[in-house]
Amino acid sequence: MVSTFPNSTSVDLSRVRLSIRSLQPQLVEWRRYLHQRPELGFQEKLTSEFIAQKLQEWGIEHQTGIAQTGIVAIIEGLGTGNKGLEVKDESSQSPIANPHRPLSPEGTPSSPIPKVLAIRADMDALPIQELNEVPYRSQHDGRMHACGHDGHTTIALGTAYYLHKHRESFAGTVKMIFQPAEESPGGAKPMIDAGVLKNPDVDAIIGLHLWNNLPLGTVGVRAGALMAATEIFQCTILGKGGHGAMPHQTVDSVVVAAQIVNALQTIVARNVNPIDSAVVTVGELHAGTKWNVIADTAKMSGTVRYFNPAFEGFFKQRIEQIIAGICQSHGASYDLEYYSHYPPTINDAGMAEFVRSVAEQVVETPAGIVPECQTMGGEDMSFFLREVPGCYFFLGSANPEKGLAYPHHHPRFDFDETALAMGVEIFVRCVEKFLSL
Incomplete structure (x- = not known):
């Protein structure tokens, strides 16, 4: 049987687990709350307060005020029997090679160190007057979430909520990075300079961009340069x-x-x-x-x-x-x-293959995986990818049948909210596989 949400007409969601599908109404509510309150780079005070309120409500450890409005949340897995990270030959492209794992005097790996996976989501909006006639249209004149960052924040929040409720399903640590000012002047580097990839050291990082250049039900993922x-x-x-x-x-x-x-x-x-x-x-x-x-x-x-x-x-x-x-x-x-x-947004080959293997469990293949998805658009996720192995990927969000296919940065930009649950499912599966027991 094909499972669908009220806002979806053609996507098979049977691969999204019921416990995440049940979050869909809440995801939509959070996204629309954020969409009505867009804020420009380093001015995301309402957004940051909303995120912090939710994290506190759920009992998730977090730190606010990083690079002005950024937030980092820490979720520790409760699973036992964590095998740590397998140390392979230096030439290996494995996404689970741990550069921080020490060696014993004999040159062999010492006791296992729990792995750390970071998930990054940007929060800022654009100086655009929204033209959409929807109940959740922007309430801030001259500002609009015209690139999907409200969706990115929502997906990260949903992931944090789910992982915290199911900590027994993984071992190791998840760092949720809520980043300001991606559109400009750039919040990734100030967050890195503030130490968000340290204490504990991040082994790998992933992030996604809702992408109206791809239809709902697809994932664009490739090794190497994704964005310019x-x-x-x-x-x-x-x-x-x-x-x-x-x-x-x-x-x-x-x-x-x-x-x-x-x-x-x-x-x-x-x-x-x-x-x-x-x-x-x-x-x-x-x-x-x-x-x-x-x-x-x-x-x-x-x-x-x-x-x-x-x-x-x-x-x-x-x-x-x-x-x-x-x-x-x-x-x-x-x-x-x-x-x-x-700089260019360049995916680690091993992490790109890792994300692709996870995405194949959520979208119908092979048509659902789109490797030729490069764009000359820029992204400051690139600074994170220069520091640690990682993968940034596109999550298809366009639905022309419902008029949800306007391009990014257009005053009528909007996306099919069914993608929210799909994004949470992919992130959760990445955590469970990367931080496997």
């Missing part, structure tokens, strides 16, 4: 203004800027191996005040995206070379600011 590096540049071209009829008396910043915009496209076309993927986009260009006045300044800004970590630093250097050369040829000068926002 995000770099930002802002440039002001300094020319010499004048009368539109007397260009010989000027240094036209618009002409200089136009040539720069065109030339920047040659970086990907002629400096990047065609096998690699990269993007250079100029998203803003502002100049001039009147039709007959040659502008003395032009301002542009844009973004750079790439998967290959070897490109770190390359685009900054090449962009400045092009800008400097064109400005010099026209007698202009420039002011360039360049920011490396997030």
Whole structure:
């Protein structure tokens, strides 16, 4: 028999255990509460208070105020007979290799150390005015959960609740990381700097993103690069203004800027191996005040995206070379600011295989597993993945039949809430398998 929730029309949920399916109404309630109260990065006070209230109510140990509004909760398994982590050859891709497990004087593993798995969820919203006409629409003007972070927080809360109630089903430790400011300016690195991966040391980390680019009932998971590096540049071209009829008396910043915009496209076309993927986009260009006045300044800004970590630093250097050369040829000068926002989000091969093996138990295969799911979007989960082995994956959440297929960051973005229970099921199974008895 196919089990469905009221909001689902086509997904077989028989692989989601009844005890998690029974949480679905509560998950929906939490998600809609959060959706009505969106908060921007490092301003997630109401969200943080809601999470802390639930954790306290359930008796889950937690710490608040990390990187301003972040929270870390600790759930200790009660299972006995934990075998610790199997130490394999250094070349092994096993997701259960423990780099923190000490060796005895003879060079063999000492007594087993309980494993630690972290689960990360982001909490922040976007500066977007919601256009959805739903009972749970945003109550905060100009702010909206338009990327699914309300769902991420809800899935993590549901996972924490379930694991705390079923601590006998696993051994070791689960760290639930509720992170602020993923959209900007980035809360992962400040949380890492605050020590969230230490005491006890995290062996591996997982996280998910509800993904309206995939249909409900699918999981996008792959080894290696999943999401791109995000770099930002802002440039002001300094020319010499004048009368539109007397260009010989000027240094036209618009002409200089136009040539720069065109030339920047040659970086990907002629400096990047065609096998690699990269993007250079100029998203803003502002100049001039009147039709007959040659502008003395032009301002542009844009973004750079790439998967290959070897490109770190390359685009900054090449962009400045092009800008400097064109400005010099026209007698202009420039002011360039360049920011490396997030590195590429790169999954550990062993952890990606681990998550895939778990997801196959929850979604129908093989169609339910989507390995070709890369995106040039950026994610500061990348900072966690630089510190410990881990996997970030996409959980399909689109349902076009119900109009729930608008893209992320759209003012009408919404997702099929059936994905909430599916997310909890996947996280719980990951914990039970990773922290196996």
